[in-house]
Amino acid sequence: MKLYETHRAPNPRRLRIFLAEKSIDLATLETIELDLAAGDNLSDDFRAMNPMGGVPVLELDDGRHLSESMAICRYFEALYPEPALLGRAPEEQAFIDMWNRRMEFHLLLPVAMAFRHLTGHFADREAVFPDYGRDRAVAAGQMFDFLDRHLGEQTYIAGAEYSVADITALVAVDFARVVDLRIGDARPQLAAWHERVLARDSAGA
Amino acid sequence: MKLYETHRAPNPRRLRIFLAEKSIDLATLETIELDLAAGDNLSDDFRAMNPMGGVPVLELDDGRHLSESMAICRYFEALYPEPALLGRAPEEQAFIDMWNRRMEFHLLLPVAMAFRHLTGHFADREAVFPDYGRDRAVAAGQMFDFLDRHLGEQTYIAGAEYSVADITALVAVDFARVVDLRIGDARPQLAAWHERVLARDSAGA
Numbered sequence: 001m002k003l004y005e006t007h008r009a010p011n012p013r014r015l016r017i018f019l020a021e022k023s024i025d026l027a028t029l030e031t032i033e034l035d036l037a038a039g040d041n042l043s044d045d046f047r048a049m050n051p052m053g054g055v056p057v058l059e060l061d062d063g064r065h066l067s068e069s070m071a072i073c074r075y076f077e078a079l080y081p082e083p084a085l086l087g088r089a090p091e092e093q094a095f096i097d098m099w100n101r102r103m104e105f106h107l108l109l110p111v112a113m114a115f116r117h118l119t120g121h122f123a124d125r126e127a128v129f130p131d132y133g134r135d136r137a138v139a140a141g142q143m144f145d146f147l148d149r150h151l152g153e154q155t156y157i158a159g160a161e162y163s164v165a166d167i168t169a170l171v172a173v174d175f176a177r178v179v180d181l182r183i184g185d186a187r188p189q190l191a192a193w194h195e196r197v198l199a200r201d202s203a204g205a
Numbered sequence: 206m207k208l209y210e211t212h213r214a215p216n217p218r219r220l221r222i223f224l225a226e227k228s229i230d231l232a233t234l235e236t237i238e239l240d241l242a243a244g245d246n247l248s249d250d251f252r253a254m255n256p257m258g259g260v261p262v263l264e265l266d267d268g269r270h271l272s273e274s275m276a277i278c279r280y281f282e283a284l285y286p287e288p289a290l291l292g293r294a295p296e297e298q299a300f301i302d303m304w305n306r307r308m309e310f311h312l313l314l315p316v317a318m319a320f321r322h323l324t325g326h327f328a329d330r331e332a333v334f335p336d337y338g339r340d341r342a343v344a345a346g347q348m349f350d351f352l353d354r355h356l357g358e359q360t361y362i363a364g365a366e367y368s369v370a371d372i373t374a375l376v377a378v379d380f381a382r383v384v385d386l387r388i389g390d391a392r393p394q395l396a397a398w399h400e401r402v403l404a405r406d407s408a409g410a
Contacts (some may be wrong), residue, residue, distance in 0.1 A: 052310075071300070090283035093279065102257055129334060129337045
């Protein structure tokens with residue numbers, strides 16, 4: 001299998017951490033590093049692999065291309081079930097999926113929108129609305145506040161065990177620095193969680 | 206189990222169609238209809254069930270609350286595996302998840318953003334950016350164009366079989382009428398697919 005990715009974007013990092021938690025050595029995959037700023041993901045060749053233009057993209061041995069980070073994570077979860085990052089019993093899986101989606105739609109998405117609309121990083125290919133970016137940065141900060149309260153009640157985002165929801169949240173929190181949003185001193189529970197997940201070997205992936 | 210939902214929003218419809226495809230009679234669940242415009246989902250009681258404020262919310266028999274439409278769908282898929290709407294083998298599941306996420310992030314989300322920022326329907330609780338709304342309506346229209354080409358190559362969104370990706374796409378396409386975005390005559394393959402999925406009993410759910 002081949003993996004098209006980039007070290008400079010949050011979604012590929014989600015997948016790299018996910019694989020590291022499963023002790024899947026990236027060296028067993030052929031990895032191709034793309035330069036999104038240079039538009040590598042806008043070429044006809046790349047669009048043929050993923051018409052949506054996003055990374056990562058996994059090329060299967062039969063030549064088909066799987067995209068969407070979470071779909072790729074789910075595929076690796078099926079191939080390598082241990083350690084389970086998406087839960088085991090149906091209820092546990094459902095609540096982890098709920099928390100992961102909360103982290104995607106209410107944390108990673110606002111951070112990504114703040115990044116795009118405040119920095120204009122992709123202004124060569126999409127319209128930029130700075131007021132909307134500012135609004136999304138505020139929303140992301142409010143989610144930091146929510147998580148600070150939430151993580152006073154439990155060790156990890158989805159409960160007592162580390163899961164994919166922690167990976168999504170970690171990547172979002174770290175990426176938020178590009179728009180100057182930081183945990184700071186006023187969110188001690190979120191800071192303690194951040195130290196906890198950052199201390200895992202996978203965080204450096 | 207109890208289901209908190211509303212007939213006037215797209216996400217609860219996704220779940221209702223999903224349950225109808227599985228022949229799960231909604232009458233076997235106690236359903237509670239909320240009025241989002243009146244702010245029923247902003248109350249402390251509701252926030253205790255889902256701090257993110259969204260519907261649907263499923264109350265389990267043990268009193269816990271599961272939210273995020275797709276997490277609820279995934280839970281019902283585990284309880285009632287047939288007919289499979291999320292795929293069977295890992296690869297099939299992965300590609301259906303990929304297509305469903307494409308429909309969520311590149312179709313339903315832009316439609317929802319166009320709705321919020323063009324109509325100001327939730328202006329009592331969130332900032333409104335009409336220029337961003339217009340941009341998102343254009344993006345949703347471009348996704349209609351993409352799907353018209355895509356559905357010239359295959360019967361359903363994720364391949365030869367109906368799946369949850371068709372449910373997400375149907376709900377998004379129908380909801381797009383609130384911002385005057387319609388399939389029209391210039392997208393015959395998308396129109397044919399729309400007739401196909403709309404003809405299923407579940408579409409009326």
